[in-house]
Amino acid sequence: MCGIIGYVGSKDALPILIDSLKQLEYRGYDSSGVGLLGHNAQLIVRKAKGKIASLEELIRHQPVPYASVGISHTRWATHGLPSDINSHPHTDNKHRLAVVHNGIIENYQPLKEALKKKGCKFISQTDTEVIAHLVATLYNGDLVEAVRRAINQLKGAFAIGVIHADHPDMLVAARVGSPLIVGVGERENYIASDVPAIIERTRRVIYLKDGQMAVLTKEGVKVSDFAGKAAAFKIDTVDFNVTAARKEGYPHFMLKEIHEQPQALAQMISLRLKNGRLNCEGLDLSDAVLGGIKRIAMVACGTAYHAGLVGKYVIEELARLPVDVDTSSEFRYRNPIIDKHTLLVAVSQSGETADTLAAVREAKAKGAKIVVICNVIGSSIVRESDGVLYTHAGPEIGVASTKAYTAQLMMFYILALRLAAARKTISPAGAKKFIAELKRIPLLYKDILKKKAHVQKAAEANSHFGCFLFLGRNVNYPSALEGALKLKEISYIPAEGYAAGEMKHGPIALIDEYRAVVCIAPQSHVYEKMASNMQEIRARKGNIIAIATQGDKEIKRHADFVLDIPKAHELLTPLLVALPLQLLAYYIAVKRGNDVDQPRNLAKSVTVE
Ligand code: G6P
Secondary structure: OOEEEEEEOOOOHHHHHHHHHHOOHHHOOOEEEEEEEEOOOEEEEEEEEOOHHHHHHHHHHOOOOOEEEEEEEEEOOOOOOOOOOOOOOEEOOOOOEEEEEEEEEOOHHHHHHHHHHOOOOOOOOOOOHHHHHHHHHHOOOOHHHHHHHHHOOOOEEEEEEEEEOOOOOOEEEEEEOOOOEEEEOOOOEEEEOOHHHOOOOOOEEEEOOOOEEEEEOOOOEEEEEOOOOEOOOOOEEOOOOHHHHOOOOOOOHHHHHHHOHHHHHHHHHHHHEEOOEEOOOOOOOOHHHHHHOOEEEEEEOHHHHHHHHHHHHHHHHHHOOOEEEEEHHHHOOOOOOOOOOEEEEEEEOOOOOHHHHHHHHHHHHOOOEEEEEEOOOOOHHHHOOOEEEEOOOOOOOOOOOOHHHHHHHHHHHHHHHHHHHHOOOOOHHHHHHHHHHHHHHHHHHHHHHHOHHHHHHHHHHHOOOOOEEEEEOHHHHHHHHHHHHHHHHHHOOOEEEEEHHHHHHOHHHHOOOOOEEEEEEOOOOOHHHHHHHHHHHHHOOOEEEEEEEOOOHHHHHHOOEEEEEOOOOHHHHHHHHHHHHHHHHHHHHHHOOOOOOOOOOOOOOOOOO
């Protein structure tokens, strides 16, 4: 969480930092700040609670002088409430150096006690402030050396940027665990948490590795390890669609990203389809290795976890391979049973989620082969995996995941077909038929999106309910979990997802005329069971919004609202029901006046435990 951006060059740093920081607001947005090195060896800091607009407002009242070196930060609080004082940058007591930090310093308490004994005065409740005081106490004119000695004392995860008034042409950065890139420009250089922050200024990027620090001046970049040994580095050119990071006329990124799904999936299929066969380029595992796998263990968090659950149904059905799915945070502390015949599949939009990264490391240490399904090229989890299946859905800015989720689902169908081919559990003709069905999905998406006004009507008519239940069966049980998650993330309405067969074991007690129940009931081998569940809800006066296959007259008799999806292969219905579920959550949140793209307390990338 938290976003960092730093600049060293000859231009006015402030507008660059503020503009770039806005591209990182998805990482956290409870406060923000900027630290600049003015021409007369002065450190200028401005910080404010609230979104970046509050910082801009502050700077309008307290203008800053021209400066061409600076760091800035948008925060998602871990230690200490969101407040002006707890915002970054943090400074030393002489107000000479400033630090921005993303991550958690686990040993900050003992460090703080030791620094207090040396006379340092702490003014915030953050773990970050120890870094500022620590660097200051170790400083004797050589900033790089002071930062190096300080970071060797830190435990936990961190990406930091440090500036010092004695060094008005320098920015020092370092990372362990939390992401940090260096952007290489023409006589100007940047640090940033992620590519979107700098893409409009440079496409040339150095992905710092864990345990590396970088020293930036406008003339160049030097990379070294924490022992001070110079490290070779590669400058990658990133291929990134700039317009993808803009709203392009949509009121919210989430709505834009919902609409991008037909194109994202069509592109994914065309990238993967060669000579009528879908390939898993990046998987880097031969038929022999795939044939030798005895089971798949999956790890993921949040929406990606729900994609993994759908993946379990799909892989078990098509490839007849047992799959276990865990939330990463449970897996990593559970001493999981993993061996060299296990394929560990991690699912992560960002590739930076701390728990998923730790789960990957745990499985790797136990001898598993690691494959990650990921949307962000070159991210931390990708770098630690044996193979990667990129979803190429483009940057996802809305905190509530939409297009990354359906791209993950699509990748599971492709992976399942690959595994099924290696394990000979599907015939070539069967695979061909399935691929033809997959190819129709982008078109079917367009049909669903054409009917969004009807979803909006259903959303507005139900937005007053204080509690929602989402029910689904079989491959759409995870869809129910995801539908409930989407709703609670952005509308703040308590919502629970349940396997409909479990309804009588508890949730039925909730049902009365004051509850809304979303029933996911497309045509399938469990359709009749869902229809019975709906009658039971009806009998208890529950309000029903059903998601059903177009033309289903039976369901209309049991539901207050029916949201149609086109007819499709049963196994593919999670891909289709995802859209009305996303739109429903979106329109309910809009109706309730919520900040859809930046819901309270959440962040897009959870890079701390
Ligand atoms: C956060 C985001 C979710 C996301 C989850 C996992 O909670 O708000 O949208 O699903 O992290 O993130 P990942 O990047 O690993 O998919």
